[in-house]
Amino acid sequence: MTEYQSMPTRDSQRTLQLADEIRRVATRCWNIMEICGGQTHAIMQYGLDQLLPPEINLIHGPGCPVCVTSLEAIETALQIAQQPGVIFTSFGDMLRVPGTSQDLFGARASGADVRVVYSPFEAVKIAQSNPDKQVVFFAIGFETTVPSIAASLIHAQRNQIQNFSILPANVLVPPAIRAILSSPNNQVNAFLAAGHVCAVMGYTEYEPLAEEFSCPIVVTGFKPDELLTGILMTIHQLETGTARVENAYGRVVTKGGNLTAQTMIRTVFKPVDRQWRGIGTIPLSGLGLRSAFSAFDAVRRFQVDASPVAESSVCIAGQVLTGVAKPPDCPAFGKACTPTSPLGAPMVSSEGACAAYYRYQKAN
Numbered sequence: 001m002t003e004y005q006s007m008p009t010r011d012s013q014r015t016l017q018l019a020d021e022i023r024r025v026a027t028r029c030w031n032i033m034e035i036c037g038g039q040t041h042a043i044m045q046y047g048l049d050q051l052l053p054p055e056i057n058l059i060h061g062p063g064c065p066v067c068v069t070s071l072e073a074i075e076t077a078l079q080i081a082q083q084p085g086v087i088f089t090s091f092g093d094m095l096r097v098p099g100t101s102q103d104l105f106g107a108r109a110s111g112a113d114v115r116v117v118y119s120p121f122e123a124v125k126i127a128q129s130n131p132d133k134q135v136v137f138f139a140i141g142f143e144t145t146v147p148s149i150a151a152s153l154i155h156a157q158r159n160q161i162q163n164f165s166i167l168p169a170n171v172l173v174p175p176a177i178r179a180i181l182s183s184p185n186n187q188v189n190a191f192l193a194a195g196h197v198c199a200v201m202g203y204t205e206y207e208p209l210a211e212e213f214s215c216p217i218v219v220t221g222f223k224p225d226e227l228l229t230g231i232l233m234t235i236h237q238l239e240t241g242t243a244r245v246e247n248a249y250g251r252v253v254t255k256g257g258n259l260t261a262q263t264m265i266r267t268v269f270k271p272v273d274r275q276w277r278g279i280g281t282i283p284l285s286g287l288g289l290r291s292a293f294s295a296f297d298a299v300r301r302f303q304v305d306a307s308p309v310a311e312s313s314v315c316i317a318g319q320v321l322t323g324v325a326k327p328p329d330c331p332a333f334g335k336a337c338t339p340t341s342p343l344g345a346p347m348v349s350s351e352g353a354c355a356a357y358y359r360y361q362k363a364n
């Protein structure tokens with residue numbers, strides 16, 4: 001039994017109506033990528049992929065912040081966390097992501113002071129309470145999490161909190177879409193853009209991508225009817241040969257986004273090239289600190305060896321994150337790699353595609 005069958009009657013009827021409409025409108029095969037890991041989980045949780053006609057192939061994108069954080073960033077985090085006098089803080093999921101030989105949990109077990117926080121401001125408070133320690137926050141995530149990180153740095157600068165710094169590893173969605181569409185292996189015909197990212201950034205920066213690559217992009221929410229509405233709108237565009245940005249999440253997203261949040265981001269950060277785990281370097285896809293805030297850069301503050309490190313030969317996360325393969329295509333899926341013994345980040349994170357397939361396919 002899929003969970004859409006246990007939704008309130010009105011919601012499940014709407015969901016089934018939308019699936020019928022998609023079946024009626026689609027005349028050929030289309031590959032549609034949902035960028036966001038939260039959307040991937042909702043699709044798997046509610047069995048939406050099973051409601052769709054076989055012509056509609058949902059491809060899961062690289063929108064899981066934990067999954068795309070590079071091995072180099074994790075190794076740097078481990079090196080900093082193990083230095084004397086450091087309190088290393090991070091969102092919880094990052095602690096279980098494997099580095100080359102251990103994860104941050106392992107570092108904690110070996111004596112490093114590694115703490116889970118729920119916001120960067122919590123890390124700032126830890127710094128204020130521990131003036132004799134250096135407190136570092138592992139700054140991962142997409143545009144959604146960046147405003148709070150920027151606000152914490154503005155606060156730290158204003159209040160001269162000098163024992164706080166961040167390890168910058170934030171990433172941006174539009175350059176990732178460009179990289180996927182530019183790849184010779186690209187199979188994606190249309191995108192569902194992540195509603196919460198667009199709530200911050202708006203959606204004007206997606207318009208040049210839709211036009212240049214003739215690729216429909218629909219800003220989409222996270223509930224079953226919102227996801228199916230977004231899918232239906234992309235299929236309408238694909239079937240009629242149009243390619244523009246549409247907003248199916250108007251109750252939350254405006255075209256311009258949250259201007260206050262964007263100003264904070266621009267004040268603190270600038271676009272930089274960034275390494276994505278399993279994918280490689282994507283130009284201008286990350287955020288680095290502007291010179292006015294560079295004193296808060298943990299990489300400058302601590303001695304770290306940032307040499308390149310080799311990815312696991314077993315894990316095909318790069319193919320999963322770019323939609324070239326699905327988690328069950330990985331030989332390790334559900335065997336050598338499970339949520340209790342993950343080989344790669346997509347099996348660790350609550351937003352990872354491998355974890356979603358493992359959890360919901362096994363449950364159905």
Ligand code: SF4
Nearest residue numbers: 315316330337344354
């Ligand atoms: S199942 Fe595990 S090993 Fe395979 S791609 Fe996913 S995370 Fe990597």
